[in-house]
Amino acid sequence: MPDHIESFLSMMLAERNSAANTRAAYRRDLAHASLFMAQRNVDLSRANDEDIRAYMAALNVMSATTQARRLSALRQFFRFLGSEKIRKDDPTRNIDPPKTGRSLPKYLSEKEVLDLLSVSGKMVNADGARLNALLELLYASGLRVSELVGLPLGAVLFDRGMVRVLGKGSKERLVPVGDAAIEAIKKWMTYRKDMLGDKRKSQFLFPSFSSKTGYLTRQRFFQLLKQVGITAGIDPTRLSPHVLRHAFATHLIDHGADLRSVQTMLGHADIATTQIYTHVATDRLTKIVQDHHPLSKAEDREQESGIRKGK
DSSP, X not given: OOHHXXXXXXXXXXXXXXXXXXXXXXXXXXXXXXHHHHHTTOOGGGOOHHHHHHHHHHGGGSOHHHHHHHHHHHHHHHHHHHHTTSOSOOTTTTOOOOOOOOOOOOOOOHXXXXXXXXXXXXXXXXXXXXXXXXXXXXXXXXXXXXXXHTOBGGGEETTTTEEEEEOGGGOEEEEEOOHHHHHHHHHHHHHHHHHHTTTOOOSBSSBOSSSTTSBOOHHHHHHHHXXXXXXXXXXXXXXXXXXXXXXXXXXXXXXXXOHHHHHHHHTOSSHHHHTHHHHHHHHHHHHHHHHHXXXXXXXXXXXXXXXXXXX
């Protein structure tokens, strides 16, 4: 990896306090671009407009989202080089990002979520109690999966019905959760104590001694979620922790929650990111009208008109 890329990643940690997953994504994207430039006998830090255009052209076989993300990584990298006086120009400045249509988030219906919680709630062993606590807490709070599995033991404020979350950029927020989630966590805490025993200690709410992080991995939670989804009769391809985060936000909007409150709970820096859930609610209402209003279809209106004329 070229030295300038390592310096850039170090800057992201030191100055922006970027999460490990964010830095890893930048590392992959810049490594991919660096490999392409090496095939042209060019160091990435010295690439010109023509080199960058050639790289973007080579990305045409990938999705527009991937192309846009990799161009964004390059822009951040070259801005860093400029701020460090390593180069004066930015070869990405005149390159337009690909147009990406923003798709609406996938989510579950309220019944489907309740079915998931019902299945996990009937599990009586330690693994079941842990999974039920994870699902109840995720749906009650809308946490990102990385925030959820890495919660420290003291994050849940039982007396206040709140969870203290350290989100992106180490920004802390308090998220209220309902009684069902609190009770599920209390139940899990009993199993957790027995699981740890007298000799083991952990700072995490959902510890794991088989992972390097010391807590349940995102991948393992993903697997467990799909398993309980199958039992609940839900297509596992529709399930992911992020789908439950989307369900949390969508159902809040459906029941009248204001956008600013949802933004705060989700930990979105920009309310524009949260506004997509209003589109979900609008599209859902439109479909309800189209499917159920007696005169929503043209043929229905013509038929009704004919009946009236006949009278």
